[in-house]
Amino acid sequence: KALRVHCIDEGWEAQWGTWQPNGKFPEGLADYARHVKAAGGIPGIWTAPLLVNTYNPLFYDHPEWFASRADGQLQTDSFSYGPMAYLDVTLPAVQDHLRQLFQRLRQDGFEYFKVDFCHCILKAARFADPTVPRAELVRIAFRVIREAIGPEAYLLGCGAPYESVFGSVDAVRSTGDIHIYWGHVLTNVGAIAARWWMQDNLWNCDPDFLVVRGPDTARAPWFKRRVVAPAGPDGGWMAGREFNEAEARVYALLVHLSGGDVVLGDQLELLEPLGAEILRRVLQPRPRAVPVDLFTSEQDPPRLWISRGREDTLVVVFNWTDKPARVDLDPAEHGLRGTPRDFWTGAAVTALPTRQARRSALALLYGPDQAAP
Template identity: 30%
Template sequence: MHKWTVNEAPAGLKVLISGFQSWSEAELHPLTARQVAPAHHWQVEQGHDPGFAPGGEAGVWRSHTVLALAREDGSGWVGGALDATRTFVQWEARAQGDHVTVTCRLEGPEVGVLWEETPDVIATLEAHAAQLGSAMHARTPAPLRVWCSWYSYYRAVTLDAMLDNARLAREQGLDFDVFQLDDGFQADLGDWELPSAHFGGHARDLPERLRALGFTPGIWLAPFLASPTSQLFAQHPDWMLRGEDGQPLPVGQNWGGPYYALDTTHPEVLAWLRNLGATVRGWGYTYLKIDFLYGASLPGVRHDPSVGRAGAYRMGIEAFREGAGPDAFILGCGAPLAQSIGVVDAMRTGPDVAPIWDEESRRVWLGDATGPSARNALHTALSRWYQSAWYQPDPDVAICRRELSMLSTPEREAIAGMLDVIGGLRASSDPIALLNDEGLELLRRCLKVSTPDRPVSLSLRGGAAVTHFSRGEFNLTDRPAPDAQGRPLAPHSYREAQK
């Protein structure tokens, strides 16, 4: 373990952290505040790292891969990892009287870490992130513009619905590159080659028709998961990550119950993952969204006990990449972030957007801000701006429709502002037929690719996140907040900077 002492009063410092995986909170708080701990174990499994979870103690902050302490003038300290391929780099800052104790624990092979004082926390954090991306051979292809079925149809998606939206997008002249089929086409979680009863065909029936309309075909998979009702689970129970009792280990709650994760140290599992990647490529899909990837990294009993959690995760995503091929575009989601560098092309950098601003009951009463909501997505994605050096960031979809949505106009504009600031992928999931002229105009703006923006300050805060950028400012709180010029910024809103 590495340990440093920062001889500075904790009350004058803010702490910037990044959580374990895509949905885990990234935050900017006073160091003396309390990092919230989720109330239930399943929330820790599904949104955090059970091996290094938030502790819920005032003045103690845990972060993965990077950590920063910032003074009001922008100076401070930055910690970072020199490699994260098969190692979890776990930081903790602890306020103690008139000083701060910073520790860094490595879970996995020994790697170098950096901790340095700097006059410019923002620039130093960006430089460290770029250094890590370069060392791990980050893939950062051109960002794509994607329509996905999830927030339109959820698991009720059909083959006809995909084609109807693709035709309407072409008629409207919308600049999508990819049309991505999401969850719901398959018979069960793990049974990817068997169609669901309602889909109206097979996933392999879609790519040729999408290409005829001028779109790249995309598909969603959760390659490391298996439902207890799936044929995969029934035929290969020995492939599952196990608990100390020798039984398959549940790794979350979704799809109406618990689900299990494949043991990615098992040679037969790795062969199956390679085959899955090759199979969907054979169907004609070149854009592959792989989700719920954290399952391969959770604590458990593995086929090969000599492989650590980070190494097991990396073995799994490398096997899938080998099967899909070097030219496939892979978007990771629900994934350990830094450990994915060099394998994925893009990465979700926050929780799901949703057509609501805030799921306050889960966030406040259950201590979990990893669930779907516009507020959670902005909060975390904005605080990971520097990760554009690791992959193309995916801050999730714009919500441009008024129907089937509880978002106000300022809230929809705030999501659009996030997409502009973060750069990276541009995505939408609105049913095209529901968009009126105003919605179509907003969508066209959201599909304009931009370069990643930079924060101008970590002391100006419109919420417990990084909110003030060179191109605009966000207020993520429920009350007016001042912008950089002292003018009031409305709640749940974004304002472009004056040209």
């Protein structure tokens, strides 16, 4: 019952530039949306509408629709999805193209729109209308998209400059991409911490997929291809092995504490009972947490996060390092008293630990009568 939106992510389209379904959806998108709604869900869809594959018919049919480099040559870049050119959103014809695309998707029944790779058009230097400021380029695109889908549809700007989409979107991506490697978590925690204040004030924050799969929590396969990298966090974005149980709990808590959108990215039927239980505990929405030691943590990311709700207060102490760490928590300093419960088990925590294992989180729940007004 907690799962509401069923969003088709990248891979449904015939080609970037031809936003029609491929063979995975033989009955069409409207049929998919009808099935989702019949089951009580909200149909969603991902697009990257500002990028067009240079082998796509749209690129050949409308060569004048694309932005250029500073020297006047066409701006193209190679992506995992092919060579791409960027639509010139200052052109009325391009705006009409975007409007018709999203009106069609809305008519197909979609109510949730994830619009990705938005910032990439800023790689281009020259647009048809040179008087349009650069911050206005993405704003034009999102203004057109919002007009096309209407005020009731949910619009997520993914990879969008924040100043360009304020007032048009319901949510933004607040982090980089995530995978099931510790290096991803270390990369994303800083973004979540720095942008905690945006949640509920400007929009909803999307910290990317909540994933918990790994050898301890799910049946194989956990990935399409194994990434070989050094074990330490300095090894890069995908550094180290897949999540173990403790690391999966750390990341699940981090997404939970963000207070933002929760988008599941695991193949749910492959999760073991342990993995499913971790998800179950963090699916219920919770007020955004404050990273209390954002500027004072002895570790690079903040360790102490506090989420104060009407029913309870959640206190989490993280250890982001590869060594055991001290737990220096005085609940009274934060207006908390009494015996907390363990977030995962509900058991009373009669004595706070003084040491914390590597890559772990201590999660404590205080009841409403245990928090100072």
